Amino acid sequence: MAGEILAASASALVEAGDWEGAIRTYDQAMQAYNDSHAPVPAELLCQSASIILSTSTDAEGRERGARRADQCFRGSLPGYPPREDVRRAVARLRFEGLDVALFDRAEPAEQFFTGDVTRPTIDALAIDIQVPDTEDMTLAPLRTALATDEAHRAIAECFVQDWEVRHERSAHASVVVNFATHLRDMGTYDVYEPALTVAPTTVAQDGFEPCVAGALEAAITFPRGARTVAWRTTVDIDAHVQ
DSSP: OHHHHHHHHHHHHHHHTOHHHHHHHHHHHHHHHHHTTOOOOHHHHHHHHHHHHHHOOSHHHHHHHHHHHHHHHHTSOTTOHHHHHHHHHHHTTGGGTBOGGGGGSSSOOSOSBOSOOOOOOGGGEEEEEEOOOOSSSTTHHHHHHHTSHHHHHHHHHHHHHHHHHHOOSEEEEEEEEEEEEEEEEOSSSEEEEEEEEEEESSOOSSSHHHHHHHHHHHHOOOOOBSSOOEEEEEEEEEEEEO
16 A cells, blocks of 8 residues: 555656656655565556656666666566556667667666667657747747658757767757748739748857758748748757657
């Protein structure tokens, strides 16, 4: 009963955003099950592994998350939903030197991150795009365009290129987006052709921000309009390794 109560408390802490408190309480819940000589539920193992892996920012934390993930895998079957969340979280860490073969050993490994660090893959990145709030629908097409897979892939590829140079786990860019439609006389009717430019706010020629500006200008498109439109806005983009 104590383990169940503590596990429920840990879940509530996760929902409240108290990651450290949740991890401590998950550990207490596991200890309560062990003290009662009862098996730790797979749900508890996998949920705690998921929160550790998603919030760890250093090598020690990632190692701890991998050990808990190993317990999750050993205590559950493939297809179990909480296990799948952990599997995806572990997959995003493989470029950090994680030896995934160690999860197949008969006995738990003492250390999981035994290989060399390699470049991050696109699926290991989290991307946050901030478009200014506006009461009208002027920027709605921009938000739609930036939410596409093509736009996110373009940003991710710029992050990977930047990582090759700086080896930093996060990158920020502020880009200026200019949009206008231009009247084109088609004889019997008129169309308004969209024209989009994306420019960096930095004077640097290389790096994450200039790369993002060029990549987004090529990746995002707008449909033809039915009237003259012109606007200018700044978009903030953050990318980091999860």
